Amino acid sequence: MSRIVVESIPITGKTEVGPGCFILDVGRFSRLKFIRPGQFVHIGVPDSGLLFRRAFSVYDVDMERGFFSILFKVVGRGTHRLSQVKKNDTLDVLGPLGNGFKFPGKRETLILAAGGIGMPPIYFLAKRLVERNYDPDKVLFFYGAVSKSELVDVRRIKKLKTRIFLSTDDGSFGFKGFVTGVIKKAISERQEKFRIFACGPEGMLRVVDAMAHQNGIPGQFSLEAPMPCGLGICLGCIRPLAGGGYTRVCREGPVYDIGEVVL
């Protein structure tokens, strides 16, 4: 595991990309080049009276300009306060934490499944795959959200030039229905060797997990859990393992193999 640091570092950019959805660019992180897709950072919420940090998957790393980005949606007090920070404010960042996705071999067709605000680690994985010359035609990027306004920052994904399938639950943009339905259809139409990577709401992951299992498709998904410490010392963010016992999402996860965790 790469070394973990705690650093106070400045916000170098903030963009509102959808209703209550924000991208924060955070600069001068000493471990920037070691962050792997699927890993997360644990960020202190400034001047909030909130004791615990909040965990965010790393959305993007810009090595040239020297910052990483997180993408989040305001859902509670922590994210609300974080939505109010300004450029040049400093954030207390602990990371990089957890395990990243295992990079696939080159011959498989990749199904990247992003649901709602679970999109960030999937984008970051896609970007690194393309940077490593993975054939973008073999990367099928599925991104679904409740409605059009929640499909955020699509331009960034499109720049990767992977195949992209957008969907909304209400049909306000792209395919109508759950992202899992779109994936199911794509799988049934193709005779290829697939591998799947997913992140999104738990209901979606449950379907992806079952679907992958049924079709013998290997892969991984990234889980979310409220995390007091992010390091594996509080034992708060546990999930049951399929083989019995518990796993710490922050330490053994947040990325798990298909079928590994009880969803």
Added chain:
Amino acid sequence: MKPDLSVEIAGVKFSNPVLTASGTCGYGEELADLFDLGRLGGIVTKSVTVQPRDGHPPPRTAETESGMLNAIGLANVGIDKFIEEKLSFLESYRTNVIVNVAGARLREYIEICSRLNDCLRADMVELNFSCPNVEWGMEIAKDALIAEKSVAAVKKVFSRPVIAKLSPNVSDIVLIARACEAGGADGLSLINTLVGMAVDIETYRPRLTNNTGGLSGPAIKPVALALIYQVYREVKIPIIGIGGIMNYADAVEFLLCGATAVQVGTGLFVKPDIPLEIISGLQKYLGKHKLKSVTDLVGKLRKY
């Protein structure tokens, strides 16, 4: 000259008075990714039981105002694996290792402590007489006679210092403290968590599967200080203070109330390198107040 941060508890020397509290630092492995554990005064390991335990189902932590609730349920690897893997991991660090021990029956405390007696890396044991999250956890905590008998029995099988960790969830903590001292305890650590609860108003469910949990963090600091203040005047053995310590100033308050050393717990979840900040803060505080030793603060509370 740099002020002296070292303290002594029951003949064991600590390089500084800042320890990590049981159940908040695992067995040290995770924190070792962040800093050299040798910089800590000591590390108190997660409660170990005879058999491994998975602990309670999730959710088992909840954030509350200035604090947190937890009901982990003594999840731990069990004494066999603890000795084989966890204690040997700690072998290479120059810090004191205090092994926190929990049991359902006195004979389990005795079994664990007699095995630990052969493990020299266990510099001390801390008896968990106070876990609020398991049914049997509170029995010893509440009954002075049982507490005395238990400490005495452990003292017979463990030749190095024995610390009793006390619960605040009792009607008279001084009574239990005195009983532990009478049983031969070499020190006391207080306080463990306060029983608390939080409710989700959408689902009508408690926010922990265990319904209630232990409250920790800054919210309990005033309670901890008051209890240490009471106990300090009634016992001769040293006290290790615990309860919501988040910075050096908090630590100084505990020392003034009578603690010889402190344990940081929930603070580690907020800032995992917080012990180092507290240690350097103490150093500066002592220098600023022209104090030669951190022990000059212990119990030096002034009267009105």
